[in-house]
Amino acid sequence: MVLTREENDLLTRVGPGTLAGGLLRRYWHPVAAAEELTDDRPTKFVRILGEDLVLFKDRSGRVGLIADHCAHRGASLLYGRVEERGIACAYHGWLYDTEGSCLECPAEPAGSMFHLTVKHRAYPVRQFVGLYWAYLGPLPVPEIPRYDVWVREDGIRKVALYPRLDCNWLQAMENSVDPAHLQVLHQEFIGRGQKPVNTTRGYTDLVRGFEFSEAPYGIVKKRTYADGHMDQHPVIFPNILRQANATQIRVPMDDTHTNIFFVHFLPVRDRDGYDDENPEVIYVQPFKEPVAALHPFTMFNLNSVLPQDHMAWETQGPIADRTVERLATSDRGIVLFRNVLKREIVKVQQGLDPLAVVRDPDHAMIDTFLTESLQEGWYDPSGRPGGSTQRQEEPIRA
Ligand code: FES
Ligand SMILES: [Fe+2]
Structure with missing residues (x-):
């Protein structure tokens, strides 16, 4: 079963619009250890399935995963400042919540509703077994x-x-x-x-x-x-x-x-x-x-x-x-x-x-x-990395 180049592409390519990427988007995937987001370091760059994203925790404790490049003119949100309502782009302060809704565009005139027209790409995040997990597929989430x-x-x-x-x-x-x-x-x-x-x-x-x-x-x-x-x-x-x-x-x-x-x-x-x-x-x-x-x-x-x-x-x-x-x-x-x-x-x-x-x-x-x-007994009771495939001298009973 030698594959053709087209078949190899079909099974391996993971970006948006690809077939294997579409399949992989139907599952939750871990993107970071939960402890990686702290008050001092509330953002983390995440590349997953060919998409560049930023994981962040706002000052209300909500965690979001949004597109890296700001919807305004593309600066990275990795350097955004988090506050209670979400993350504000460092460049001109466009503020996004964890859903990707834009809550504020500070340089627009008072009373402007322009921010309501901006929707940034955002994906659901869950914390589970010490990891943040993301889901990039069609809703509803599994x-x-x-x-x-x-x-x-x-x-x-x-x-x-x-x-x-x-x-x-x-x-x-x-x-x-x-x-x-x-x-x-x-x-x-x-x-x-x-x-x-x-x-x-x-x-x-x-x-x-x-x-x-x-x-x-x-x-x-x-x-x-x-x-x-x-x-x-x-x-x-x-x-x-x-x-x-x-x-x-x-x-x-x-x-x-x-x-x-x-x-x-x-x-x-x-x-x-x-x-x-x-x-x-x-x-x-x-x-x-x-x-x-x-x-x-x-x-x-x-x-x-x-x-x-x-x-x-x-x-x-x-x-x-x-x-x-x-x-x-x-x-x-x-x-x-x-x-x-x-x-x-x-x-x-x-x-x-x-x-x-x-x-x-x-x-x-x-x-x-x-x-x-x-x-x-196929594991190392210390949890030592890399040891899990080494069989112990004496089987370890659960
Ligand atoms: S590039 Fe983000 S607010 Fe301008
Ligand atoms: Fe192996």
Whole structure:
């Protein structure tokens, strides 16, 4: 299933008016850690799905996400001053509320109603599990789904913001339906004290096989080992990997950059002093030097699992050229993911909700095998970034 250039564009492009972008706009996406907006620093620049926006918290505590360039003559609202009613552009003071309504144009004559004609682009924002989430799609807004990792109450959460991934979002997602890479790419970190047969095969021979199935929220991949044990790491459609004790949320900034947010769940008996609206946030240091450069003008450190993944994804290119790849039988998960993506894009074109959009605010918690993951011990109880794919010496029981 080599793709044509048109098909590659269809699945990868995320800006306004694109088909994959239209699909991705049907979901809530995290855009910042809640703690990033403070009284001293009440604005944050956000690029998401090819749109340049500013997240801000006004002095009444309301949070908004509006277009970066002021509707007047385009100065950045990142430098706006917040007040009780909203954010005022630093240049001439046009004042916007969180809905994007313009409340005042200070230099207009007294009594002018001109400001009522100005409407600035604005998107709904919610705070959830320590993150601000944005919704850029058509109204009414759906719900943020109640996945077990995000809502279970028998533990605490930790959030980690990963270094910007300088490539298209689909490369990270295809990796999540590519179970064969684990035993090779990550061979230094999964051995539990054993040595691989050689570096070419890594631990490939320990795996008996893997299979995929569809679930109401995405795709479940199941890996069975020669010793009989099994692990399941679902992909929550369209842009989340559910692995170990975490969700890895890949949020496209534009066609060639991706933000990655982890939400970890750590089982604890005593939640005293824990605030689920403001869990601990970890800011993970870049995996390459120089940080903003692209292959081959940067070098990745490969000293844990996630840097290895970033190396593999980024070196495929800013947007992987899928017209020249050589898919093999072990890539069948990738073929499935692309087919599901195309199918769900068609659904959006037909005016239907795509896979994993949830509308009922009272829906039951959605089980993504968190209990099984915790029993398998595929996580680091410290919540250490990058450690979540390393299997512990002794499985940790939830
Ligand atoms: S450019 Fe923003 S008020 Fe003039
Ligand atoms: Fe990986």
